[in-house]
Amino acid sequence: MSKGLDHETLNENVKKVQYAVRGELYLRASELQKEGKKIIFTNVGNPHALGQKPLTFPRQVVALCQAPFLLDDPNVGLVFPADAIARAKHYLSLTSGGLGAYSDSRGLPGVRKEVAEFIERRDGYPSDPELIFLTDGASKGVMQILNSIIRGSSDGILVPVPQYPLYSAAISLYGGSLVPYYLEETANWGLDIKNLRQSVVQARSNGITPRAMVIINPGNPTGQCLSEANLKELLQFCYQENVVLMADEVYQQNIYQDERPFLSARKVLLDMGLPMSKEVQLVSFHTVSKGYWGECGQRGGYFEMTNIPPQTVDEIYKVASISLSPNVPGQIFLGLMVNPPKPGDISYLKFVQEGKSVLESLRRRAHIMTNGFNSCRNVVCNFTEGAMYSFPQIRLPPRAIEAAKKLGKVPDVFYCLKLLEATGISTVPGSGFGQKEG
Secondary structure, X not given: OOOOOXXXXXXXXXXXXXXXXXXXXXXXXXXXXXOOOOOEEOOOOOHHHHOOOOOHHHHHHHHHHHOHHHHHOOOHHHHOOHHHHHHHHHHHHHOOOOOOOOOOOOOOHHHHHHHHHHHHHHHOOOOOHHHEEEEOHHHHHHXXXXXXXXXXXXXXXXXXXOOOOHHHHHHHHOOOEEEEEEOEHHHOOEOOHHHHHHHHHHHHHOOOEEEEEEEEOOOOOOOXXXXXXXXXXXXXXXXXXXXXXXXEOOOOOOEOOOOOOOOOHHHHHHHHOOOHHHHOOEEEEEEOOOOOOOOHHXXXXXXXXXXXXXXXXXXXXXXXXXXXXXXXXXXXXXHHHHOOOOXXXXXHHHHHHHHHHHHHHHHHHHHHHHHHHHOOOOEEOOOOOEOOOOOOEEOOOHHHHHHHHHOOOOHHHHHHHHHHHHHOEEOOOHHHHOOOOO
């Protein structure tokens, strides 16, 4: 007699989930690591694991919040700067019992207020803390929203391809249908609205209703930055098609060129004015895991809702309440990211210098990677304008493709496994991002 957790009786949606950044290659890399081989994991954006140093000021503040007895030590001022001490006291005063106590299921009201003030400074339009939910990294927020939107397999989510596998995995898990729209590699991963409309027509002909559209800006894994004109087109499309726009903006600090600065979808939408600015439903995501912070393990993130009906916000709050509270240290990191030291603060110069050095290093590496790939035979790579990844196209010789097929492997997986065995570099094959055949 079968039991509830026997593999054949599991929820089929769980078995359908594919998550390439922690897939076959990652598992093989972990095996090799156990055997003593040095592995460089580039399969996921995990800056501290690759040697990026944590910023001093946020770690000082969180250290004091985690060990509040240090604040009572008469020598605390010899070890910690006065602005870090003041900020730790500020955050502790926002909690109901320090970092070990649950917060509101949407996050600490004081931190949500700091996020709203950051958004207003960035976009030039006020933001409502009641429409901001703090989450354990942006991924948890994305999953909460997808879970609220998807009602069944006839609900489609438009996702840019190549896509970050979080989206395909979560859509499978919640029983929806992924509707791909392809980015054009030859146009620097640009978006063609005609392609997008074709994807919608095709989905509808298959009985699928597109309910939401994902944009990743800057792109993951493609590294492009959307222009204002691009964003306007996308928002116009969402308005015409009545789809929710999910704006994944977690790489907004990671910009490596000056021609296309980051613009939030929210700012562009509100700039467009009525009727669109009051009609298009938008959910925007951000995190402490990327940028020059790279605090992936702290799991701090938020989403902000624009033009979402109050009853829907209440339903999302109800579901968030099942988890009781997002982790509180992650919320403090988020507060520090959106409200960093200001000019005149003791820690300001050091903080700015540390952040600048991380971003300059990433910018240098974006050029090194792209130039390096383009100097190789049979490899082409668009310049990484933003985010943390380069996405080269590698043209494999016919015999390599034959060898892969003999082993029952997709050619790019075969190549990446060979690369891993030869160099210890763990990557993600293009097929893991849903990239077009060839």
